[in-house]
Amino acid sequence: MSHPSLITQDLTIRFGGHVAVNAVSCEFRPGELTVIVGPNGAGKTTYFNLISGQLMPSAGTVIKDGVDMTAMPPSTRARHGVGRAFQLTNLFPQLSVLENIRLAVQARSGDGWRFLTRTSSLTELSARAERYLEATKLSAVADVPASTLSHGDQRKLEVALLMAMEPDIYMFDEPTAGMSLDHAPDVLDLIAEIKHDKSKTILLVEHKMDVVRALADRIIVLHNGELIADGAPDEVMSSQIVRDVYLGKSTEAA
Amino acid sequence: MTTTPTLGDRAVKLTVLVIAGLLLFAPFLFQDIRSLEVAARICVFIVLVASYDLLIGYTGIVSFAHTMFFGFGAYGAAISLKQMGPGWDAVIVGAIAGALVSLVMAIAIGLLSLRVKAIFFAMITLAAASVAMVLASQLSHFTGGEDGITYKAPQLFKTATKLMLNDEGKVMRVFGVKLNGKLAAYYFVFASSLVLFLVMLRLVGSPVGTVLKAIRENEARAEAIGYRVVAYRTFVFCIAAIIASLAGTVYAIWLKYTGPDTALSFSIMIDILLMVVIGGMGTMYGAVIGAVLLVLAQYYLRDLMGTAAEAVADMPLLPFILDPDRWLFWLGVIFILLVYFFPKGIAGTLAQKGART
Secondary structure, X not given: OOOOOEEXXXXXXXXXXXXXXXXXXXXXXXXXXXXXXXOOOOOHHHHHHHHHOOOOOXXXXXXXXXXXXXXXXXXXXXXXXXXXXXXXXXXXXXXXXXXXXXXXXXXXXXXXXXXXXXXXXXXXXXXXXXXXXXXXXXXXXXXXXXXXXXXXXXXXXHHHHHHHOOOOXXXXXXXXXXXXXOOHHHHHHHHHHHHHOOOOEEEEEOOOHHHHHHHOOEEEEEEOOEEXXXXXXXXXXXXXXXXXXXXXXXXXXX | OOOOOOHHHHHHHHHHHHHHHHHHOHHHHOOOHHHHHHHHHHHHHHHHHHHHHHXXXXXXXXXXXXXXXXXXXXXXXXXXXXXXXXXXXXXXXXXXXXXXXXXHHHHHHHHHHOOOOHHHHHHHHHHHHHHHHHHHHHOHHHHOHHHOEEOOOOHHHOOOOEOOEOOOOOEOEEOOEEOEHHHHHHHHHHHHHHXXXXXXXXXXXXXXXXXXXXXXXOHHHHHHOOOOHHHHHHHHHHHHHHHHHHHHHHHHHHHOEEOHHHHOOHHHHHHHHHHHHHHOOOOOHHHHHHHHHHHHHHHHHHHHHHHHXXXXXXXXXXXXXXXXXXXXXXXXXXXXXXXXXXXXXXXXXXXXXXXXX
């Protein structure tokens, strides 16, 4: 088995007296898609925020490829290859779709500090941005402001931004949330495509059980901020403790 | 807001080109001292307002310390010209000193406070600006206090300097304009302003320009995709400060006088704010339109009203309403109407027109 690309050790965060994530230790490996499940309020998004740096832990460490990232701000983690997409659409609304993607590309390429070069002269940058536009089938709307896109296209742009960052670790937080049934497959196909590249580590928070079954190599279950189950999908979904806290309710809902 | 140019976009660009042309030929088109004074002020304020637009329009930083940086540049040139005598060495020393002080202050304010919420940052810049104003009036042996400093500009810019002589040994005229030091001074102001403006135009069209807009739009996401927001904010704050400082130096050389009223007063800050709001934030071209309109209004609205009041002298009430003494009232009315009809500023609102067609 390959070395883990991402490790969280005893990761904990307290908000006042409430422990939102409680000593979660977990390892993630390249080529593996891990789905994180758990009821609302289980701490899934908080756990994501701790890994990508939006929140600083009260205790514990986040290690990526042997580098301790715990003290790094989100921007540094992003440049180290931790890519994060957000649950609520989180774009640059007044900028065009192409500009949105180009921002992610240039952050990765290190052109982000050029201030006397015309952006239009950086053809390599535009070419790469175009590639992600095509991959996500957004070429037709390249020049319109992100805010005018349909919800489904905004979700796709969210994924395109993540892909354009070319991270090693992909973190999706309910990528199909609020999408209609006929649009959700577009996003799921993109994730499946990323999965083909065996050097990538993928973390996915998802509620929809059919999505989980289709994509997951492994499932971890969070409940009240604690990691209560970890294993192959069949194994986890059939375990009694998981049925008790989560699946029993959710399969009815789904 | 699409990247394909709209009709309004073209109209704005055309207007800006026309303004640039008028400013380029201003000494020949408007041959009186006051007009040249107005043209030079417009040039300097375009740079000052555009540099402020980098902050408020592009990055979403609200600062009240912009006149402070303008003042550093102006006082830098004024003090060095006074102490070292009217030479280019003094100009260069003054410009560099002003820019350095601005840079150090900008880094200090930026690193200490650009992490905090926008409102606190605005308050800190306000405090810094007030301190600078108090210092300028208290350190009177150095800054001339409330009276300011009068000094001589380099030889080249003296009105008596003859750039070219005609056959009779007098100063040569082209289209009736004397080729004297005043003309040289104006073109110094024009050329410096043009260069600074073009640098800023290049900046906003660069990758950094897009990052700044991204920070304005969604700070958290900009950070999440890999941009250190605090560093970018501090960077643009420093650039804007240096450009404002250089604009101050240029204006000080033109005026041959620097005092709190011309370089540090809070009313300049309000002028800058009005110009950027009326012109249109986050457009660069808005700075040009805003600066032209406001400076023209400040210099000519009174005259215009005087003429209007005379023209209607026989009618009841109208002469009273249009009395030149009431020019500030009418200026206020014009601002309110402009903001009402151009909520995104003239350049910003126009750029959206024609987008639907």
